[in-house]
Amino acid sequence: MDYQNRAGSRFGGGGVAGYQETNAARRERLKKLALETIDLSKHNLPKKYIQDPYFMKNHLGTYECRLCLTMHANENSYLTHTQGKAHQTNLARREALENRKAQRTAPVVQTGLSQSQVPLRKNIMKIGRPGYKASKIRDPETGQFGLRFQLKYPDIQVNVKPRYRIMSAYEQRVEAPDRKFQYLVVAAEPYESVAFKINAHEIDRSPGRFWTYWDAPTYTIQFFFNVDKLS
Numbered sequence: 001m002d003y004q005n006r007a008g009s010r011f012g013g014g015g016v017a018g019y020q021e022t023n024a025a026r027r028e029r030l031k032k033l034a035l036e037t038i039d040l041s042k043h044n045l046p047k048k049y050i051q052d053p054y055f056m057k058n059h060l061g062t063y064e065c066r067l068c069l070t071m072h073a074n075e076n077s078y079l080t081h082t083q084g085k086a087h088q089t090n091l092a093r094r095e096a097l098e099n100r101k102a103q104r105t106a107p108v109v110q111t112g113l114s115q116s117q118v119p120l121r122k123n124i125m126k127i128g129r130p131g132y133k134a135s136k137i138r139d140p141e142t143g144q145f146g147l148r149f150q151l152k153y154p155d156i157q158v159n160v161k162p163r164y165r166i167m168s169a170y171e172q173r174v175e176a177p178d179r180k181f182q183y184l185v186v187a188a189e190p191y192e193s194v195a196f197k198i199n200a201h202e203i204d205r206s207p208g209r210f211w212t213y214w215d216a217p218t219y220t221i222q223f224f225f226n227v228d229k230l231s
Contacts, residue, residue: 027076052082054068063075064179065078065081065082067091068081068090069179069200125190126191127191131152132151132152132194135147137224144227145225147198148220149196149220150218152217153191153216154217155191156189156216160189161188162187162188162219163186164184164186164212164221165184167182167195168182171183174195180199182197183198186219186221199225203223203224203225204224204226205223
């Protein structure tokens with residue numbers, strides 16, 4: 001930016017930049033930084049040539065971040081988003097998740113133990129899906145709406161507790177991705193895993209707003225959204 005020849009500035013000194021000029025300079029710096037690692041001009045090439053796996057240009061001509069499920073009107077907005085705290089935090093979480101998956105699938109290292117001493121994972125025959133009940137709930141004090149899921153596992157294995165996971169629309173491979181939805185997946189051997197398709201509202205994870213309870217054979221999951229109505 002040229003800070004000379006401004007009102008209130010002396011020769012050889014920097015003038016006072018306006019608010020809009022400061023923001024424009026900041027956006028330009030972020031764009032140059034992002035372009036060092038992302039090439040948006042390649043979005044029409046085959047997938048293997050795209051450097052950013054989370055970038056997508058939709059049919060409306062706007063940009064989407066598939067990692068953060070955000071939409072951006074132009075290239076500058078998307079590039080600025082990729083340098084922001086939320087995107088960088090999600091990148092770190094995804095990297096940690098992929099590292100854990102890689103460790104689980106890594107080849108077994110010889111430990112000197114006999115085959116009988118090495119614990120083996122048994123192939124467990126699935127016995128079908130659990131019974132369940134899903135209900136909409138509302139907190140009369142805060143006005144927040146939420147969901148409660150109760151699943152029945154009468155034949156669950158000994159010392160096994162059901163587990164859950166919130167999955168984005170882009171992580172599942174059963175349906176075409178729709179950013180308006182997310183999935184609650186619950187697993188407990190020997191039952192088949194079940195997934196509930198829910199709205200992609202932000203889930204309130206503050207104390208007392210998201211909890212699970214295992215009282216065999218019933219597993220309960222309850223949480224509230226940061227919205228005052230459910231579609």
